[in-house]
Amino acid sequence: DAGVTQSPTHLIKTRGQQVTLRCSPKSGHDTVSWYQQALGQGPQFIFQYYEEEERQRGNFPDRFSGHQFPNYSSELNVNALLLGDSALYLCASSLEQGVTGELFFGEGSRLTVL
Amino acid sequence: AQTVTQSQPEMSVQEAETVTLSCTYDTSESDYYLFWYKQPPSRQMILVIRQEAYKQQNATENRFSVNFQKAAKSFSLKISDSQLGDAAMYFCAYEKYNNNDMRFGAGTRLTVKP
Numbered sequence: 001d002a003g004v005t006q007s008p009t010h011l012i013k014t015r016g017q018q019v020t021l022r023c024s025p026k027s028g029h030d031t032v033s034w035y036q037q038a039l040g041q042g043p044q045f046i047f048q049y050y051e052e053e054e055r056q057r058g059n060f061p062d063r064f065s066g067h068q069f070p071n072y073s074s075e076l077n078v079n080a081l082l083l084g085d086s087a088l089y090l091c092a093s094s095l096e097q098g099v100t101g102e103l104f105f106g107e108g109s110r111l112t113v114l
Numbered sequence: 115a116q117t118v119t120q121s122q123p124e125m126s127v128q129e130a131e132t133v134t135l136s137c138t139y140d141t142s143e144s145d146y147y148l149f150w151y152k153q154p155p156s157r158q159m160i161l162v163i164r165q166e167a168y169k170q171q172n173a174t175e176n177r178f179s180v181n182f183q184k185a186a187k188s189f190s191l192k193i194s195d196s197q198l199g200d201a202a203m204y205f206c207a208y209e210k211y212n213n214n215d216m217r218f219g220a221g222t223r224l225t226v227k228p
Contacts, residue, residue: 033216042118042205042218043159056215088157092216101147101166101209103216105159 002027004106006091012112013081021076021109025093032074033103034066035090043090049074050096078111086113118208120219127196128227134181135191135222137206144168145211148182148189153221154202162204165189167211193224201226 005024013019025032031050035043045058049068068074072093078085088110092103117140127133139148150162165173165182172180177197181190193200206219 035218040221042120042220045215045217048215056213058215090159092159100164101211101216102149102161102164103159105151107156107158 004091004093004104006089006106006109008109009107010110010112012114014114015081015083017081017113018077018079019081019111021078021089021091021111022073023075023091023093023106024073025091026104029093029095029104030072031094031096032068032072033092033094034074034076035092036060037088037090037108039087046076081113083113086111118206118217118219120206120222122222123220124223124225126225126227127193129198130195132192132194133196133224135193135204135206135224137189137191137219139187139189139206139208141187141208141210143210147209147211148180149207149209149216150178150180150189150191151205151207151218152200152202153205159205163191196226198226198228200224 007022033048034046037043046060047057052068063079065077088108090108091106119138146167148165151159152162153159163175163178177194179192203221205221207216209216
């Protein structure tokens with residue numbers, strides 16, 4: 001049973017560039033959430049996708065956008081990168097009708113903005 | 115808004131001994147989940163234990179147990195017989211019932227001394 005997979009694992013960008021991060025949810029899961037984890041801090045909720053629509057959003061600017069595909073996989077896009085966007089980006093999947101509330105996490109994509 | 119506070123940035127424990135990690139949260143909801151996640155250096159967040167707010171009985175998973183005080187909005191994690199493999203960042207998390215928007219504390223770094 002494949003867990004949550006994310007790509008790429010590491011990437012380096014320069015200020016002003018754009019980046020796309022990808023996530024495949026755990027088999028059978030239909031909901032994908034994205035988190036930003038700055039160094040030494042807890043994950044911060046960016047947004048959640050369900051049925052190919054953004055359902056909830058945290059306190060992040062519009063430079064952060066996403067997409068969910070019919071196969072439930074998801075992308076996170078960040079435009080006009082800033083130095084402060086350097087972080088570990090975590091994808092988490094869950095089941096909309098799940099009863100445990102648990103999120104299953106990938107290993108993350110480490111983004112460095114120079 | 116719901117917030118999660120972990121007041122211990124770092125904790126240390128001797129192998130085979132017991133350690134307790136603290137967590138408090140703020141919410142006006144009556145139905146919610148609480149979680150402790152472990153994040154080792156490999157980065158992947160792993161669920162340690164979960165608690166449903168409507169259950170008065172404290173959750174237990176092998177060497178891990180919680181002390182859930184709903185009125186005080188406190189949710190501490192006790193690790194018994196600490197092992198070297200328990201060394202990691204531990205995050206306390208809150209999730210409103212039927213809402214996969216999970217909110218995390220800033221984390222506690224646990225060191226286990228041999």
